[in-house]
Amino acid sequence: MNLSDLQFTTNLDENIARMKAFFTHDNTFICRVVQGRGSPALRAALFFFDGMVESSAINESIIKPVSLWTGAPLPMDAVIDEVLHIDDCPFDPPMEKLLSAFLYGDTIILVDGDSRPAVVNTKGFAKRGPDEPDNEKVLRGPREGFTEAFMGNLALIRRRLRTPHLCFEFFEVGSVSHTTISICYIDGIADQTVLEDVKRRVQAVELDAILDANYLNEIIRDDRHSPFPTAGFTERPDIVAAKLLEGRIAIVVDGTPVALTLPHILQETFQANDDYYISYLYTNLTRWLRVLGFVLTLTLPAIYVALLTWHQEMIPTRLLFSIAASRQGVPFTTFTEAVGTLIVFEILKEAGTRTPDTIGQALSIVGGLVLGQAAVDARFVSAPMVIVIAFSGVTALIVPKLRTATLVFRFFLLVCAAILGLYGVLLGLGLILAHVCGLTSFGIPYLTNVLSAQKHSSRDVLLRFPWFAMKPDRRFLAGWNGVRR
Numbered sequence: 001m002n003l004s005d006l007q008f009t010t011n012l013d014e015n016i017a018r019m020k021a022f023f024t025h026d027n028t029f030i031c032r033v034v035q036g037r038g039s040p041a042l043r044a045a046l047f048f049f050d051g052m053v054e055s056s057a058i059n060e061s062i063i064k065p066v067s068l069w070t071g072a073p074l075p076m077d078a079v080i081d082e083v084l085h086i087d088d089c090p091f092d093p094p095m096e097k098l099l100s101a102f103l104y105g106d107t108i109i110l111v112d113g114d115s116r117p118a119v120v121n122t123k124g125f126a127k128r129g130p131d132e133p134d135n136e137k138v139l140r141g142p143r144e145g146f147t148e149a150f151m152g153n154l155a156l157i158r159r160r161l162r163t164p165h166l167c168f169e170f171f172e173v174g175s176v177s178h179t180t181i182s183i184c185y186i187d188g189i190a191d192q193t194v195l196e197d198v199k200r201r202v203q204a205v206e207l208d209a210i211l212d213a214n215y216l217n218e219i220i221r222d223d224r225h226s227p228f229p230t231a232g233f234t235e236r237p238d239i240v241a242a243k244l245l246e247g248r249i250a251i252v253v254d255g256t257p258v259a260l261t262l263p264h265i266l267q268e269t270f271q272a273n274d275d276y277y278i279s280y281l282y283t284n285l286t287r288w289l290r291v292l293g294f295v296l297t298l299t300l301p302a303i304y305v306a307l308l309t310w311h312q313e314m315i316p317t318r319l320l321f322s323i324a325a326s327r328q329g330v331p332f333t334t335f336t337e338a339v340g341t342l343i344v345f346e347i348l349k350e351a352g353t354r355t356p357d358t359i360g361q362a363l364s365i366v367g368g369l370v371l372g373q374a375a376v377d378a379r380f381v382s383a384p385m386v387i388v389i390a391f392s393g394v395t396a397l398i399v400p401k402l403r404t405a406t407l408v409f410r411f412f413l414l415v416c417a418a419i420l421g422l423y424g425v426l427l428g429l430g431l432i433l434a435h436v437c438g439l440t441s442f443g444i445p446y447l448t449n450v451l452s453a454q455k456h457s458s459r460d461v462l463l464r465f466p467w468f469a470m471k472p473d474r475r476f477l478a479g480w481n482g483v484r485r
Contacts, residue, residue, distance in 0.1 A: 006095065012112035016045050028052075034062070036069035043112040044079070052105035054124025061085045062109065062120060076114045084109075088121040100178055130156060133235035133257070135400075141277035142238045150254035154182060156237035157252075161186070161244060171202055173216070177209035181216070184240070184250040191247060194442050198249050198262055213258040216251060222440045227405040230441040232261035232268055239273060263441035265448045267461045269401040270294070275464055283464045291462065293398035296391070297406055298432075301338050302413035302425045304388045308334045310421030322384075329379035335418040337381050339411070341389045344371075346407070349393070 006022065008015050016031055023029035028050045036042035044066050046058065065083050074082065080089050090097070098119055102108050105123035130152070132138075133145040146153045154168055165187040172178050183202065185195055201220035210216060213233065218224060221231045232248075234240060235257045240250045243261040251260040270290045275283045307315055308323065315323070330337065348371075372390075375381050396406045409432055416424035439446035449461050460470060 006099075008110060008115045008117055010113050010115050012043055012045055012110060015110050015115075019047055032058075032063070034066045036066055036071070036073075038070050038072055040073055042066060042069050042071070042073045042079070042083070045110045046107055047102065047110075048107040048122065049103075049105070052125050053107060053122040057120075057122045057124065058107060061122075062107070073111070073113060076109070076111050076116045076118055079109075079111055080118055084120070086120050090119045092116040093119060100172065100180075103178070104180075127152065130237075136234065136236050136239075136273050138272075138274035139278060141274045142236070144237055145235045146237060146252075146257040146259060148255050148257055150180060150182070150252065153237070153252050153257070153259070154184070157184060157240055157244075157250075160237060160241040165189075166244070169199070171199075173202065173205050173207070174210045175206070175208055177211065179210040180254045181210070182252045184244060184252060186244050186247075189245065189247045190249055194263060194444070195249055197442050198251070202251070210253060212256045213251065213253045213260050216253065217260055222442060223438075226435070226439055227408040228266075228436065228439060228446070229269065229401060229404070230264055230439060230446065232264040233258055234261060235259070236273060242276070263444040265441060265444060265450075266436065266446050267449055269399060270462070271460075280464050280466045287462060287464065290398050293395035294402060294406070297393075297395040297399075298409055298413060299425060299429070300392045300395075301342065301388055301410060302417035302428070303422070304385070305334050305338050305414060306417035306421040306425055309418060323382070326382040326384055330382050331379070332381075334385075335414065337385050338389065338414055341381055341385055342392075342410070342414075345389055345393050 006018065008018075016033070020029075020031060026049075030046075030048055030050055032046040032048075034044050034046065044062075046062060048058065062084060065085050066079075069083050077091055080086075080091055090101070093101075098108065098117060101119045101121075105125055107120045107122045109118045109120060127149040128147050130144040130147055132143040136145070144156060146156065158166065163186065167185055167187050169183045171181050171183065173181055181202065183195075183198060198220070202216065205216065205219050207215060207219070217231045217233075223230055232243070234243075240252075240259050240261065244250060249262045251262065253259075270287055272283075272286065272290075275287065312320060327334075332340065372386050376383050376386060392410070396403065396410075399406070409428075412432075413425055413428045416428035418424075420427065436446055
């Protein structure tokens, strides 16, 4: 018999026996029987999980008023109105909702002589504070970040958008985990076609469990196999609030501090969290540096390999002699040297990411200085190659949202350069551009606003105009008049 098949009766002792039978092997399950002082006395049973509830709420709002009750036994609805000291107590809910709330930290109450249960909000499990996310630190601006507490995350959004048009629609996903997610949007600003598409895809998800927002992302996103992100990720409530004001939709998943923002287009990958909290002049400079850094991290190793392999006549003579001298004794081809150095660099970066902070810093120093210098002295690689790969790796850090695309297409362009030289690099860049032009995010072209000819659509793409110039419209669909795909 499944828990969903549980049916309560008017006999309280029988209900207690059934609940204990279901949770025989769960030592966190607690059954507490409380009896009033009347004659005959009111008897009630409380069911909850240790560690999931707030003990003071149970003691003060349920156990104390029931034990002090001197009147006659009452049905469950009368107990809620006359005895309990609570503000949130759904009465006789559907069994699925009852069990979902119970397994999430609420307390079930049953009284003798009534088969109708009540659910009391007593959630009290441990949670951390809304500290600033380590991966999204800002120079200036709000310092709060999402936590694993679902309702707390929604409250952080609500506090920033005090409008009755802000909507939170709940869905339950995962046949085993029954994870609660919320689709957040501002009614009247969000595109209704996109909103309905998001709801349809979420409701069609078939997984045993949803433990993080990326579970949903990989299923509901467009172009699932593209290395370019077609859904945004953030741990900051101010970023979610800003996206909602632009007409986007956010998905908040219970148990994870990461929220999805949809649709997600290319211009967002070059925007930083604090672009809108500092001077627009500084923002414009750094935004162009991000674009330049992305281009360099993709093309610099490929161009270096192409020049040394196919187009040595294009290299200045003195520089060519210097590179040739540094390569004396290196047993590998330029392409093999570049690929091997890139792989080692990625291994060191991944190792530094997965180790504790103190060890990771030491590992980065050892890998970057000691190992690199030793490899050059041993003639495994040349010094110019180390410089090119190191510069390419550093520029990749400027655009962290494109980390996967950078890693994939950097190796792709290296192969193109080894086969066809600079012509191969141009061909590879053309294929990448064609791929980007074909991407969509929930029906919205990935290059929306970037290729728009309307004036106001370019106020927050490669340049961030001052706020007084962006007042008319900052919605991300403002400059798009195309046909939804």
